[in-house]
Amino acid sequence: SQTIHQWPATLVQPVGSPLSLECTVEGTSNPNLYWYRQAAGRGLQLLFYSVGIGQISSEVPQNLSASRPQDRQFILSSKKLLLSDSGFYLCAWSVLGPENEKLFFGSGTQLSVL
Amino acid sequence: GQNIDQPTEMTATEGAIVQINCTYQTSGFNGLFWYQQHAGEAPTFLSYNVLDGLEEKGRFSSFLSRSKGYSYLLLKELQMKDSASYLCAVMDSNYQLIWGAGTKLIIKP
Numbered sequence: 001s002q003t004i005h006q007w008p009a010t011l012v013q014p015v016g017s018p019l020s021l022e023c024t025v026e027g028t029s030n031p032n033l034y035w036y037r038q039a040a041g042r043g044l045q046l047l048f049y050s051v052g053i054g055q056i057s058s059e060v061p062q063n064l065s066a067s068r069p070q071d072r073q074f075i076l077s078s079k080k081l082l083l084s085d086s087g088f089y090l091c092a093w094s095v096l097g098p099e100n101e102k103l104f105f106g107s108g109t110q111l112s113v114l
Numbered sequence: 115g116q117n118i119d120q121p122t123e124m125t126a127t128e129g130a131i132v133q134i135n136c137t138y139q140t141s142g143f144n145g146l147f148w149y150q151q152h153a154g155e156a157p158t159f160l161s162y163n164v165l166d167g168l169e170e171k172g173r174f175s176s177f178l179s180r181s182k183g184y185s186y187l188l189l190k191e192l193q194m195k196d197s198a199s200y201l202c203a204v205m206d207s208n209y210q211l212i213w214g215a216g217t218k219l220i221i222k223p
Contacts, residue, residue, distance in 0.1 A: 041122075041215055042215050043118065043201070043203075043212070043213030043214050043215045043216070044157075044201070044203075044211075044213040045213075046210070046211070090156055090157075099159070099162040100144070100145045100147075100162055100164065100205065101205070101209070102147065102159045102162065103149075103157075103159065103211075104159070105156035105157050105158070106156060107155065107156050108154075108155065108156050110154070
């Protein structure tokens with residue numbers, strides 16, 4: 001069966017510090033991978049998605065970046081965090097099937113930038 | 115612009131029925147999803163509608179009217195564990211998901 005792992009679960013970082021969040025998927029090949037951010041009272045915001053190794057599409061201009069060094073690994077990074085980067089970050093993968101392209105989410109990372 | 119509207123919060127009683135509405139204005143339509151999200155956890159898939167009508171899955175049902183840009187999620191025989199946020203999302207003509215802000219459902223004994 002397919003599983004998705006995301007870590008860390010919580011993170012408190014000072015403004016200006018770097019960031020690295022990692023996500024790995026097991027049990028599937030060549031998945032579509034996504035990074036979302038969820039702010040309180042707002043809908044999920046798609047940050048990046050990837051359809052294959054080294055293929056990254058950015059949806060929102062920002063100081064974050066993403067990389068996919070391996071088929072089932074997706075990394076979200078920043079060189080210098082801003083206060084506005086605080087939020088709940090979710091990694092997800094999708095499978096196309098009878099129920100369209102439904103998403104399976106990782107457990108999330110609650111990031112607080114202070 | 116593209117927009118998904120759903121109530122911010124609803125309260126219901128254990129054992130009762132509740133209907134959570136979602137209206138949307140998007141550039142095209144390729145399906146509507148409902149996800150459940152418990153506090154501090156990841157969303158989990160509940161249902162998918164692409165044709166008009168009612169889809170039933172146990173205690174949960176989802177309805178779609180494409181002409182009205184409207185969907186609802188119906189939860190029957192409410193249990194305390196149903197306390198969660200319910201997210202409505204629409205896939206537009208570019209196959210991009212547009213998300214609502216979610217409806218927080220509070221279940222009271």
